[in-house]
Amino acid sequence: MSQKVALITGITGQDGSYLAEFLLSKGYKVYGMVRRASVDKYERIAHIMDKVELIQGDLLDQYSLISVLKQAQPTEVYNLAAQSFVPTSWAQPVLTSEFTAIGVTRVLESIRLVNPKIRFYQASSSEMYGKVRETPQTELTPFYPRSPYGVAKVYGHYITVNYRESYDLFAVSGILFNHESPRRGLEFVTRKVTDAVARIKLGLSNELRLGNLDARRDWGFAGDYVQAMWLMLQQDTPDDYVIATGETHTVQELVEVAFERAGIDWKRHVKIDKAFMRPAEVDLLIGDPTKAEKQLGWKPSVSFQQMIHMMVDADIERLSGDR
Numbered sequence: 001m002s003q004k005v006a007l008i009t010g011i012t013g014q015d016g017s018y019l020a021e022f023l024l025s026k027g028y029k030v031y032g033m034v035r036r037a038s039v040d041k042y043e044r045i046a047h048i049m050d051k052v053e054l055i056q057g058d059l060l061d062q063y064s065l066i067s068v069l070k071q072a073q074p075t076e077v078y079n080l081a082a083q084s085f086v087p088t089s090w091a092q093p094v095l096t097s098e099f100t101a102i103g104v105t106r107v108l109e110s111i112r113l114v115n116p117k118i119r120f121y122q123a124s125s126s127e128m129y130g131k132v133r134e135t136p137q138t139e140l141t142p143f144y145p146r147s148p149y150g151v152a153k154v155y156g157h158y159i160t161v162n163y164r165e166s167y168d169l170f171a172v173s174g175i176l177f178n179h180e181s182p183r184r185g186l187e188f189v190t191r192k193v194t195d196a197v198a199r200i201k202l203g204l205s206n207e208l209r210l211g212n213l214d215a216r217r218d219w220g221f222a223g224d225y226v227q228a229m230w231l232m233l234q235q236d237t238p239d240d241y242v243i244a245t246g247e248t249h250t251v252q253e254l255v256e257v258a259f260e261r262a263g264i265d266w267k268r269h270v271k272i273d274k275a276f277m278r279p280a281e282v283d284l285l286i287g288d289p290t291k292a293e294k295q296l297g298w299k300p301s302v303s304f305q306q307m308i309h310m311m312v313d314a315d316i317e318r319l320s321g322d323r
Contacts, residue, residue, distance in 0.1 A: 005074045015080050020048060024048065030053070032054045032055070082103070100152035120163075121172055122173040136244075137285065175243065180222060182314035209270075218245055257304070
């Protein structure tokens with residue numbers, strides 16, 4: 001049997017790095033699509049740079065995507081690239097739409113033109129549910145996005161369904177709820193908290209400013225979630241799946257677990273700052289992963305507490321090394 005070949009857009013991100021590691025462990029040839037930039041941000045894949053092949057391409061440029069597909073000749077494409085930070089989507093709504101919505105169409109159209117047998121994974125998001133219509137959220141829950149990012153992801157989701165039904169492509173979407181790790185960007189609340197805990201522990205800082213402590217999220221470990229992406233592309237028929245833990249925690253719980261790990265009283269250091277309140281808040285997201293458990297045999301292996309402990313420990317170790 002010939003070696004499977006995967007192309008990952010967004011390989012330098014949190015999910016891309018974990019997915020690349022996982023696919024390499026499965027014997028894949030892994031290509032990563034990267035945008036040309038004056039500063040290369042490859043720290044998340046530095047340890048596997050000699051095992052993956054990077055190709056320049058851009059979700060804003062149809063021709064470059066066609067060129068990348070012809071060069072890599074993948075059997076599977078994982079589209080993880082996006083403008084993925086929700087607050088930025090209000091500051092840059094048009095650019096967010098170009099990458100996160102229209103970019104998906106460009107990839108799908110390129111696959112249709114170059115090789116319609118390629119299997120395609122689209123990174124959908126729980127942010128599509130926004131102002132939720134039902135709890136917990138399933139594959140059939142109506143979407144009501146509350147940010148330009150969420151709106152763009154809904155477009156990306158439905159254009160994937162449309163290409164599957166119109167052109168018989170093996171195209172699937174994973175509706176992933178919040179997934180975190182030590183590789184999460186510092187702008188995301190989980191990492192913002194664990195980084196601050198490490199700084200306070202090491203005497204580098206004294207306070208952490210946060211917005212809504214009552215917002216609830218379904219947080220899982222990114223390393224678990226990328227395995228679900230792969231499982232979706234190994235099925236006989238393409239379908240969409242919610243990937244979640246089925247548990248919900250408040251931002252305050254996140255704060256409590258993180259500070260407790262470092263032996264610090266959080267109430268002495270956390271300040272509420274209205275600047276971090278969203279224009280339109282998403283209050284409660286909790287996914288129902290029943291379909292993924294039954295059809296894919298997927299279940300998360302890392303608990304919320306284990307994940308936060310892992311992140312706090314990693315940030316303390318990182319910042320201790322910087323001193």
